Amino acid sequence: MMAIQDELQVVPPVKLVVDGVSKWFRQRRATVHALDNVSLNIHEGEFVCLVGPSGCGKSTLLNIIAGLEHPDNGQVLADGKLVTQPGRERMMMFQESALFPWLDVMDNILFGLKLKPNLSRSERREVARYYLELVGLSKFANTNIHELSGGMKQRVALARALAPNPRVLLMDEPFAALDALTREQLYGDIQRIWQERKKTIVFVTHNVREASCLGDRVVLFSPHPGRIHEKFEVDLPRPRDINSVALAKYSTDITRALKRYLKPDLVEVGE
């Protein structure tokens, strides 16, 4: 019985390979060891959350996967190809929306589409409208950025990131600056969109509960130097509710594990 089950188990191809990545930041006073020999495989269509306290290098890893920064050691492969610079198939979302204030909502979404070859003007508009609809902001196509609320800005940023149809979405604490209610709505939205659009998502957060709500897998980081410590599979049906009891159990386990790795550090601070 077991053997057949194993045989039937479809293992999706590995989409992103992080292979022995190390990174140092040279500052005036000292050199910070941001990442130490980090390896991670992310499958096609997987939702992976990177969790850890600030300074653990999780955002740095995300930037390296995006191609915005370069590793000092090791490499990142996307679809088997070495990542050396940003690419349209790996789109990034930041904590601040990074929307362009000189453009309205529509033109912000069109920005990435205009850089994509082989699309006519009307096709671009159609695509932009589709994603605006997907994030529930069809009525705000011609609104100025400064008139949007924080949650709406992140929705537009999401639509902008999705519009060129990347296969990988890299999200760097995109909901951290939002209020709890707006955040909960967006948890629902991002899960729905992830399933509908079949993306691979790498999501950085320091919120364990958020990570266990969103991730198929939660990867724990510890700081100084940034290392991967443990990977948790979160095996709960979707869409998940951040307030559910089953989820609370997962997040408690993960928080405990996180505290275990942080302890030596806390002692160091105490001395």
Add this chain to the structure above:
Amino acid sequence: MRRRLIVVAFFVVLVGVWEMLVRLKIWSPVLVPSPLSVASYLKGALASGDLERATFVTVRRLLIGYALGLIVGLPLGLLTARFKFCEATLGVIALGLQTLPSVCWVPLALLWFGQTEAAMLFVVIMGTLWSVVIATDNGVRTVPPIYARAARTMGSKQWHTWAKVIVPASLPFIVSGMKQGWAFAWRSLMAAEIYVTILTGFGLGNLLNYGRELQAMDQVIGIMLVIIVIGLLADKILFSPWERFLYRRWGTAKS
């Protein structure tokens, strides 16, 4: 509407008081002309075409010089913001020359170009250029780096990022630099026109100076009014559209 009525009423009263004071003959009419005589000077100058010609000469100098100052200043500002070498050379020069009141260029311009149109253009360009360089440089430096990062992930490359992200993102600074450059250019041109006679054309500054030489106070005050009106119009025509755009998009305060 109410505010407009108050403004109009205020000016009517002001001119009325002025006319009354003149009629009371407290001062010599040579020193304080009546508003009516100023108006009649302006009417006469318009009828003879002198005023139009002078205005045309002045505005042409201003617009050509200002445009050249912008065309040169914007790219230089981008260069000083982008390249350390340009910052250490050109940037330092710009900082130094910006503190020089632009009317101080007049003696040098006269020696280099003689009493020609080129000398006037040179003064206007020098008035505009350095403010624009410094404002552009400042603007580019204050652009949040995250804009360029976001653009890069969307596939934007060097030139595209500069043209479509960094320059538009620094617009609020660039526009305020353009305004400052305009103010410097306008003031220095007036100073230069009063100070020297340019043989290729008499501008408003020349007319103002002749007014003084002829002891024609109606002309002096009339031309001053014209200069004020041109300053106000330029502000409306050149900068209002930009400021409306900035206000709409950025939500910055209307000035």
